[in-house]
Amino acid sequence: MANRGMLIVLSGPSGVGKGTVRQAMLKDKPQDFKYSVSMTTRKMRPGEVDGVDYFFRTKAEFESEIANDGMLEFAKYVDNYYGTPLKYVNDTLAQGVDVFLEIEVNGAMQVREKCPDGVFIFLTPPDLMALRDRIVKRGTDDEATIAKRLNKAREEIKMMQNYDYAVVNDKVDLAVKRIEKIIESEHLRVPRVIDNYKKMIGAVKK
Amino acid sequence: MANRGMLIVLSGPSGVGKGTVRQAMLKDKPQDFKYSVSMTTRKMRPGEVDGVDYFFRTKAEFESEIANDGMLEFAKYVDNYYGTPLKYVNDTLAQGVDVFLEIEVNGAMQVREKCPDGVFIFLTPPDLMALRDRIVKRGTDDEATIAKRLNKAREEIKMMQNYDYAVVNDKVDLAVKRIEKIIESEHLRVPRVIDNYKKMIGAVKK
Numbered sequence: 001m002a003n004r005g006m007l008i009v010l011s012g013p014s015g016v017g018k019g020t021v022r023q024a025m026l027k028d029k030p031q032d033f034k035y036s037v038s039m040t041t042r043k044m045r046p047g048e049v050d051g052v053d054y055f056f057r058t059k060a061e062f063e064s065e066i067a068n069d070g071m072l073e074f075a076k077y078v079d080n081y082y083g084t085p086l087k088y089v090n091d092t093l094a095q096g097v098d099v100f101l102e103i104e105v106n107g108a109m110q111v112r113e114k115c116p117d118g119v120f121i122f123l124t125p126p127d128l129m130a131l132r133d134r135i136v137k138r139g140t141d142d143e144a145t146i147a148k149r150l151n152k153a154r155e156e157i158k159m160m161q162n163y164d165y166a167v168v169n170d171k172v173d174l175a176v177k178r179i180e181k182i183i184e185s186e187h188l189r190v191p192r193v194i195d196n197y198k199k200m201i202g203a204v205k206k
Numbered sequence: 207m208a209n210r211g212m213l214i215v216l217s218g219p220s221g222v223g224k225g226t227v228r229q230a231m232l233k234d235k236p237q238d239f240k241y242s243v244s245m246t247t248r249k250m251r252p253g254e255v256d257g258v259d260y261f262f263r264t265k266a267e268f269e270s271e272i273a274n275d276g277m278l279e280f281a282k283y284v285d286n287y288y289g290t291p292l293k294y295v296n297d298t299l300a301q302g303v304d305v306f307l308e309i310e311v312n313g314a315m316q317v318r319e320k321c322p323d324g325v326f327i328f329l330t331p332p333d334l335m336a337l338r339d340r341i342v343k344r345g346t347d348d349e350a351t352i353a354k355r356l357n358k359a360r361e362e363i364k365m366m367q368n369y370d371y372a373v374v375n376d377k378v379d380l381a382v383k384r385i386e387k388i389i390e391s392e393h394l395r396v397p398r399v400i401d402n403y404k405k406m407i408g409a410v411k412k
Contacts, residue, residue, distance in 0.1 A: 122396070153403075153406070157400065157403045157404060160396055160400060160403070161396065161400060163396050164395060164396060165391070165394045165395055165396060166394060166395075166396050166399050166400070166403075167394055178390075178391075178394060181387045181390050181391045182391045182394060184384075184387050184391075185371070185384075185387045185388045185390075185391040185392075186391075188371045188372060188373055188384060188388060189370060189371055189372075190328070190366055190367065190369050190370060190371060190372050193372050194363065194366060194367060194372070197359075197363045197366065197372075198363060200359070
């Protein structure tokens with residue numbers, strides 16, 4: 001049953017802790033998915049390894065990948081490119097292995113357009129959940145802080161609407177467990193498994 | 207956050223072990239959902255308790271419920287009615303509590319029409335999964351047995367298409383764990399949670 005693998009996309013607002021959750025997921029236990037390493041033009045930092053933390057490329061190399069439709073998604077932040085090489089994702093999915101991406105929200109929306117059957121998980125800051133409590137106990141925050149927080153929350157909820165799941169990052173190990181449950185249960189969805197059953201029947205038709 | 211509860215429907219072909227899985231789910235640990243007891247006109251068997259195993263009613267009482275639109279779903283098997291009273295389901299969901307139904311496939315399709323946002327889980331017989339192996343090792347089954355099994359499998363796959371998830375009942379405790387993961391992860395789906403977030407923001411708008 002060499003079905004196509006499942007594409008799992010973890011994203012969320014900047015500062016929510018996507019990288020920490022991703023690292024914890026990769027360490028947690030032998031995973032059934034492959035992590036897709038991003039490509040960047042930013043300088044390698046001490047301790048980083050090419051091909052592990054990122055594929056480190058020159059601006060010219062990155063732009064050539066873009067020109068050749070070699071990127072599943074990409075964006076430019078502070079004069080540097082970041083993105084996901086398409087070939088690794090496609091090859092791995094074709095082998096029937098799930099691929100896990102941890103990317104920025106703009107990139108996630110590019111992927112959503114190209115792979116609508118992916119699983120899109122939005123990591124939410126715990127203070128979005130705690131907003132209600134904070135408002136109830138007013139007085140602790142001044143008007144300007146509350147207004148700023150509310151605007152940020154509105155933006156985050158707007159982003160969330162484009163995802164399949166919302167996972168609160170209150171504690172990293174809890175967030176990891178929730179994401180693992182989502183992955184396992186997505187594998188039981190009828191649209192993902194029914195072809196297996198049909199093939200079994202088809203293969204034995206006379 | 208008194209959101210409406212989630213309706214969870216477990217169904218599957220007759221003989222697949224729905225009742226056993228349901229009983230194991232109710233025993234497994236304190237559940238966050240309420241089990242909706244079915245109503246029937248069949249005779250009470252030794253050891254059964256009215257209101258626990260079934261609501262035991264006369265044919266006239268059951269038909270009066272049907273006439274008053276009091277049933278979420280019902281069917282007649284071997285001259286007896288079986289069905290799900292609507293009021294308990296509605297009241298419990300309105301309290302924000304999940305409701306778990308374990309019903310026949312015909313009933314599940316009636317519920318699907320009325321509650322499209324329910325979670326519909328199809329329990330599949332393990333031999334549907336093992337079909338491939340059995341065919342490979344032919345000779346052990348005669349032609350007629352294989353043909354019969356294939357027809358049954360085709361019917362089961364046809365039914366499965368109307369469900370959200372397919373869970374193999376290879377071992378009861380494994381099936382229970384899969385269903386519990388589905389329930390947990392369905393609670394993280396954006397369409398189910400986003401109103402909570404919106405309410406938090408709306409509640410504090412000035």
